[in-house]
Amino acid sequence: MGMKLVVIGAGMASGRAMEHLLEANNELYDITLFGAEPRGNYNRIMLSPVLSGEKSYEEIVTHDADWYRANGVDCRFGEMVTGIDRWKKVVITAKGETRYDKLLIATGSNPFIIPVPGRDLDGVMAYRDLGDVNRMLGYAGREGAKAVVIGGGLLGLEAAAGLAAQGVSVTVVHVMPHLMERQLDQSAGFLLQRELERRGITVLCNANTQEIVGDGHVEAVLLADGTRIEADFLVMAVGIRPNFGLAQASGLKYNRGLLVNDEMKTEDPEVFAIGECVEHRGTCYGLVAPLYDMAKVAARNLLGFKEVFEPVEISTKLKVTGCDLFSAGDFAEKPGREEIVYRDATRGIYKRLVIEDNKIIGAVMYGDTVDGGWFLQKMRAKEDIAGIRDTLIFGPNFAGGLPADPMAAVAALPLEAEICGCNGICKGAIIAAIDAGAGTLELVKARTKASTSCGSCAGLVEKVVALKLGDAFKLLAAGMCKCTDLTHDEVRKLIRVKELRTIPAVMQELEWKSSHGCASCRPALNYYMICEWPGEYVDHGPSRFINERVHANIQKDGTYSVVPRMWGGVTNAKELRAIADVADKFRVPTVKVTGGQRIDLLGIKKDDLPAVWADLNAAGMVSGAAYAKGLRTVKTCVGTDHCRFGVQDSTGLGIRIEKALWGAWSPHKFKMAVSGCPRNCAEATCKDMGVVCVSEGYQLHVGGAAGMDVKQTELLCVVASEDEAVEYCAAFYQLYRENAQYLHRPYKWIAKVGLDWVKEKVVLDAESRTALAARFFFSQKFYQIDPWEERTKGKDAHEFAPLADLTLVAAE
Amino acid sequence: MSGFLDIGAVADIPRQAARLVKTHAGCIAIFRNAEDRIFALDDTCPHKGGPLSNGIQHGESVTCPLHGWVFDLNTGVALGADEGAVRTYSVMVKDGRILLDPTALTARIAAE
Numbered sequence: 001m002g003m004k005l006v007v008i009g010a011g012m013a014s015g016r017a018m019e020h021l022l023e024a025n026n027e028l029y030d031i032t033l034f035g036a037e038p039r040g041n042y043n044r045i046m047l048s049p050v051l052s053g054e055k056s057y058e059e060i061v062t063h064d065a066d067w068y069r070a071n072g073v074d075c076r077f078g079e080m081v082t083g084i085d086r087w088k089k090v091v092i093t094a095k096g097e098t099r100y101d102k103l104l105i106a107t108g109s110n111p112f113i114i115p116v117p118g119r120d121l122d123g124v125m126a127y128r129d130l131g132d133v134n135r136m137l138g139y140a141g142r143e144g145a146k147a148v149v150i151g152g153g154l155l156g157l158e159a160a161a162g163l164a165a166q167g168v169s170v171t172v173v174h175v176m177p178h179l180m181e182r183q184l185d186q187s188a189g190f191l192l193q194r195e196l197e198r199r200g201i202t203v204l205c206n207a208n209t210q211e212i213v214g215d216g217h218v219e220a221v222l223l224a225d226g227t228r229i230e231a232d233f234l235v236m237a238v239g240i241r242p243n244f245g246l247a248q249a250s251g252l253k254y255n256r257g258l259l260v261n262d263e264m265k266t267e268d269p270e271v272f273a274i275g276e277c278v279e280h281r282g283t284c285y286g287l288v289a290p291l292y293d294m295a296k297v298a299a300r301n302l303l304g305f306k307e308v309f310e311p312v313e314i315s316t317k318l319k320v321t322g323c324d325l326f327s328a329g330d331f332a333e334k335p336g337r338e339e340i341v342y343r344d345a346t347r348g349i350y351k352r353l354v355i356e357d358n359k360i361i362g363a364v365m366y367g368d369t370v371d372g373g374w375f376l377q378k379m380r381a382k383e384d385i386a387g388i389r390d391t392l393i394f395g396p397n398f399a400g401g402l403p404a405d406p407m408a409a410v411a412a413l414p415l416e417a418e419i420c421g422c423n424g425i426c427k428g429a430i431i432a433a434i435d436a437g438a439g440t441l442e443l444v445k446a447r448t449k450a451s452t453s454c455g456s457c458a459g460l461v462e463k464v465v466a467l468k469l470g471d472a473f474k475l476l477a478a479g480m481c482k483c484t485d486l487t488h489d490e491v492r493k494l495i496r497v498k499e500l501r502t503i504p505a506v507m508q509e510l511e512w513k514s515s516h517g518c519a520s521c522r523p524a525l526n527y528y529m530i531c532e533w534p535g536e537y538v539d540h541g542p543s544r545f546i547n548e549r550v551h552a553n554i555q556k557d558g559t560y561s562v563v564p565r566m567w568g569g570v571t572n573a574k575e576l577r578a579i580a581d582v583a584d585k586f587r588v589p590t591v592k593v594t595g596g597q598r599i600d601l602l603g604i605k606k607d608d609l610p611a612v613w614a615d616l617n618a619a620g621m622v623s624g625a626a627y628a629k630g631l632r633t634v635k636t637c638v639g640t641d642h643c644r645f646g647v648q649d650s651t652g653l654g655i656r657i658e659k660a661l662w663g664a665w666s667p668h669k670f671k672m673a674v675s676g677c678p679r680n681c682a683e684a685t686c687k688d689m690g691v692v693c694v695s696e697g698y699q700l701h702v703g704g705a706a707g708m709d710v711k712q713t714e715l716l717c718v719v720a721s722e723d724e725a726v727e728y729c730a731a732f733y734q735l736y737r738e739n740a741q742y743l744h745r746p747y748k749w750i751a752k753v754g755l756d757w758v759k760e761k762v763v764l765d766a767e768s769r770t771a772l773a774a775r776f777f778f779s780q781k782f783y784q785i786d787p788w789e790e791r792t793k794g795k796d797a798h799e800f801a802p803l804a805d806l807t808l809v810a811a812e
Numbered sequence: 813m814s815g816f817l818d819i820g821a822v823a824d825i826p827r828q829a830a831r832l833v834k835t836h837a838g839c840i841a842i843f844r845n846a847e848d849r850i851f852a853l854d855d856t857c858p859h860k861g862g863p864l865s866n867g868i869q870h871g872e873s874v875t876c877p878l879h880g881w882v883f884d885l886n887t888g889v890a891l892g893a894d895e896g897a898v899r900t901y902s903v904m905v906k907d908g909r910i911l912l913d914p915t916a917l918t919a920r921i922a923a924e
Contacts, residue, residue, distance in 0.1 A: 050893070053879060057893020134895055141860050516828070516846045519868040519875040519882075542828035546866040546877040554877055558863045606866075803831035803842055803910075804819040806917075 002030045005302065006091050006100035008081050008246065010035030012044055012453075013275030013291040014106035015062055020299035022071050028303065031073045032098055034091070037129055038078040040068060044129070045288055045422070045453050051133050051162030062452075084250040086268055102270055102302060105247055105258065109240035109276035109286070114150065118212030123233040127159045128240075139233040140166040147171070148221045148231040150209055152179040154316065156237035157196065161323070163235075164201050171202040171229050173221065175238075178205055183316045183327035187343075187350050188366040195323055195348070242277045242284055257284045262308035264298040272298045280309060288422045288453055289314050315363075315376050315421050324365075326372035329379050330354065331362030342393045351393055358386045370409075371395030373460075377417045410463040419460050422453035430464045441465050481520040483512045488741040492528055501533055503540060517543075524742035527629065530665050531737050534779035541796065547627035550799050551787045552609055560609060561602040563626035564616050565662065568636045568654035568674075569597025578619030582612055596633030596671065598624055610800055613788035622786040625662065629743075631733075632671045634658040635683065639676030639693065648693035650676030653722050657691070660726050661733055663784035664776070667740040667749070670733065685713045688746045689732060691725060694718070698725045702732060702758065703747040711747050714755050717763045731762045731769045734776035816904065816911035822848065823908065830865040830874070835917055840901060841865035842910060843885055845872060850910055851885040852903045858896035 111126030152174030178189030242257035257279030315328035354362035415428035552560035639650030684690025701713035740749035862878030
């Protein structure tokens, strides 16, 4: 029997404290954990990706029921603690009293609700926990939902961006002159505002909320200047207030927060407190990094050590995909301070360093934040920067004269450079963990906690681990999904070696942990089978996402979009007439020209798909595979046919390539383009593979992207003839098909295997190239079949017709 | 029991697939899992109306094709953090035919 430790509050701070405590000694205390929410500890910082739909709740759970059980923590979630009796050493709930030897208070904070009329209306909510997120999503699901977010700080903007990503029309009302005024200066605030406005979010600064109006439920917000903003719901994100009412009622000393000393003890030596509810040396904290430090200090002191909390300089990042900003330290203009500013208006980049006595004391960056950690480290070390001042703003690559290679940049970081800001993990701590036996990325994360909070440093952590482990790293990547610990690469290798020819065979032989796989591994396995056993493996429809099952793209209302192929982006009157006829006949609500030089018919009912296809087939058109993990489009310019600059027949070559490559399935979608001259009108250098015609032949480019990531291609080689161009394209595509992990675009795969390896297989080794192309064209014999035509003839009819139609039966 | 409606044969639905039954009160998705168990649920995801019959089935659950909510085919309740549920209907299989209990259906039409 251990001593009794009672913890009030099941948030991130107390969760971390328990981890430290239990790791060091799991017998010293019997822990009872009270939490107001009906669930355990989850990563609150990651609520924004849950709101935007980029992550699910499961992905942000820190401690699940198994963890609490395995560690013997008695969980009392949803049971409100109503009092603390420090003389009897008990906490009180509706169910009675629970005795403690030591008490840890981690009651967090409450959202601050501004005292305006109407704040009690239904539809007014805060943004603090999963309940709030679910409430917001409930409203967001309604057609044409409108939201007002009051507060243009970190939390408010994450809420706004998340809601906008869910299709809500959002207005941000901010009382200060620019956004995030505590972290950003005016210029960075402006760039951020512009980016948010580009996403359709309306931003009102200098806006004072006067009243929330509505009859029972919020209808609109009235500003002091008379502006009225309609709203279906309202999110109040103007700040937090430490929540320490319980501690206060028990007679503990407080000021703005519950007062604690350096050991995280309140004035009662048996009562510790950590997190957002406390005030330490006059400061209350709201960011996770110092809270984790507090958790560690409290745990160490509970274990009988004597450790003190020492606040360090902290930095902030906004977790909105595509908005890179970084802020640390003090950046106000004051006498005696100097600043170095870098601006690139076209690329939307802004960097500002504030210098005092030749030391960096503040940094604000927008648009390009990779050097943030380097500046922060100099700031913490109070390093004299006089010697490197001229080039300081360009970051470590320039300072060290190093190439702009991300691996080299990571290699150049000193051991004390911070990698994970949330958890305060420096490069040295990661290296030390690996030296102590953490041989995989997962183990490094588990032991150091690096990248386990906001996750924005995951790439950096991976690079440090990869550098340290070298070649061993690739073999030690994480498992494919919850159903297996084997990686994608291992599974593919075993499919080949053990000649596994069906999905059930893979699951059986490789000891799958689930009976029939999951929505993540089944589509991957289905693809690996198709690629490995062409002509032999029977495609398994139920293991495909709906779009690839019904050969059209599902839309938000459950209708489908249909895109016929237009070879090389070339069409004619007959095809256009057939498309127009289909649009009339099936009352297609939207006909749109796509970015890939073809025409999209949107809003078609599933039942109508085979009939639509039959009409398009009749005009000679086939599926454009706009839904497929396969060849999408080959975009072309008009080349020598019409253009006065074209040096080769880019249109003709594009059509040839498209006719050679269509039909095959690949790990992810594959987009191509052929430009007739280096002016590159077909934008070939941001495609998965692109051809740029030059007077002496054809430049073949690979590994571009223009989606979530934008990447320029790298040159694979230059070939002299069209025939070679087609062969090299096929060989490259096949190498990608055979080796890339499912759902990795070529650029991701190339980053993993290296361009040199690809060149070796496709360019330098002629035998390898010929074999790749031969395997590809063999496989094409089985896959160059128009899926639309097959289905108009009755294949998979069950997908397109109901099992029964009871509406035809007379209602009783 | 005599009131059960014959809506089709088990063999009409491929394993791990689903098909629809259209009714006056909306579509019901009929799922057949890998072990040939049959489930009947409302087709419309409570989140944003995604057609559940178009989702990927795994074990005794289905993932909505629009935003990835996962529902237990037995109870119709959303799994994980998502909160919501779809109505389920009782079905039975007799001599390879799928029989649907229409009581819930008529109750639903009456209510709407």
